[in-house]
Amino acid sequence: MPELPEVEVTRRTIAPGIEGARIRDVRLGKPLRWPLGCAPNELAGRVVTDVTRRGKYLWLALGAPPVAPVVPVVPVAQTAQTALDARAAAGGLLIHLGMSGSLAFARDLPPAGVHDHVDIETDRGTLRLHDPRRFGAVIWSASLQAEPAAARLRGLGPEPFDPALTPERFHDALRGRRLAIKPLLLAGDVVVGAGNIYACEALFQAGVHPAMPAGRLSRPRAARLLQALRQTLQRALALGGSTLRDFRDAHGMDGAFQHEAAVYGRAGLPCGVCGTPIRRLVQGQRSTFYCPRCQRR
DNA sequence: AAGTGGACCTGCTAGC
DNA sequence: TGCTAGCAGGTCCACT
Numbered sequence: 368m369p370e371l372p373e374v375e376v377t378r379r380t381i382a383p384g385i386e387g388a389r390i391r392d393v394r395l396g397k398p399l400r401w402p403l404g405c406a407p408n409e410l411a412g413r414v415v416t417d418v419t420r421r422g423k424y425l426w427l428a429l430g431a432p433p434v435a436p437v438v439p440v441v442p443v444a445q446t447a448q449t450a451l452d453a454r455a456a457a458g459g460l461l462i463h464l465g466m467s468g469s470l471a472f473a474r475d476l477p478p479a480g481v482h483d484h485v486d487i488e489t490d491r492g493t494l495r496l497h498d499p500r501r502f503g504a505v506i507w508s509a510s511l512q513a514e515p516a517a518a519r520l521r522g523l524g525p526e527p528f529d530p531a532l533t534p535e536r537f538h539d540a541l542r543g544r545r546l547a548i549k550p551l552l553l554a555g556d557v558v559v560g561a562g563n564i565y566a567c568e569a570l571f572q573a574g575v576h577p578a579m580p581a582g583r584l585s586r587p588r589a590a591r592l593l594q595a596l597r598q599t600l601q602r603a604l605a606l607g608g609s610t611l612r613d614f615r616d617a618h619g620m621d622g623a624f625q626h627e628a629a630v631y632g633r634a635g636l637p638c639g640v641c642g643t644p645i646r647r648l649v650q651g652q653r654s655t656f657y658c659p660r661c662q663r664r
Numbered sequence: 665a666a667g668t669g670g671a672c673c674t675g676c677t678a679g680c
Numbered sequence: 681t682g683c684t685a686g687c688a689g690g691t692c693c694a695c696t
Contacts, residue, residue, distance in 0.1 A: 369690085370689060400672075400673095423691095463691085464689090465689090466690050467675090499673080499674055500674050501672085501674080519691095543666095544666080545667080550667090553690085553691095563690085564689060565689095611688080612676085612688075612689080651669085652669070653688095654687080
């Protein structure tokens with residue numbers, strides 16, 4: 368389900384409610400892709416300080432655990448070290464929604480169902496991960512730079528809206544790559560955020576054939592593709608993402624981008640630009656949809 | 665190193 | 681109606 372726009376929509380819908388909330392209890396259902404990595408009760412008492420996103424990952428930053436009831440008098444010389452310790456003791460939860468995950472945050476949620484695998488109960492509501500296929504994960508990490516979070520984020524390319532990702536740098540990153548442009552976009556090492564829907568849509572917008580070897584894209588066409596990717600993701604964000612099967616934001620709202628898809632899921636239907644039937648092909652065991660007339664190698 | 669194919673898990677739909 | 685094959689928004693890992 369969730370590509371960058373859906374993850375960002377999720378972040379925006381949970382952040383205002385959960386930032387500042389104190390965790391009371393964490394309950395786990397069936398195992399997810401990776402273990403939580405700490406005892407659920409170690410999270411109790413911590414405050415959610417921030418919700419950020421990197422690629423398709425969310426990071427729930429948590430404050431340090433509550434201090435012991437008896438606070439020793441700390442000499443001034445030690446306060447800096449104490450602050451360091453507190454920061455070291457902070458940490459967070461790295462969350463990935465996999466293929467079928469979604470988060471809900473509300474005060475009164477129904478009892479957890481068979482596909483609800485993580486409930487983080489706070490004093491302001493419960494954050495629930497619903498994920499039928501269980502490709503998602505919630506992982507405790509001391510920081511984004513520390514293991515195990517670092518292992519997940521290592522190798523991720525720049526954010527699509529990072530101003531440092533100039534058309535020139537994008538083109539440079541494609542140089543020498545023989546992989547077809549579509550699976551390369553999915554790989555996420557050149558730029559993160561595009562999944563199967565938005566990779567197909569961006570390639571259509573840019574008029575680039577999905578099987579084109581990435582390294583063969585000219586500089587102007589690479590620039591056009593980067594721009595198309597940004598516009599596609601921006602538009603999806605504005606529409607609340609895509610709801611194909613069951614994506615909802617954290618308040619239960621559907622996205623609307625799927626109604627605007629020009630090629631994704633439209634095999635056999637006429638291209639809205641030229642009328643040629645949209646084709647489906649398989650690349651890296653994933654479906655690709657494209658217009659054979661509008662998209663050229 | 666880069667690219668490929670299989671694996672993870674469950675639910676839904678199309679076709680027989 | 682009931683079964684099966686194929687498909688699904690993502691990523692990791694082992695292999696060439």
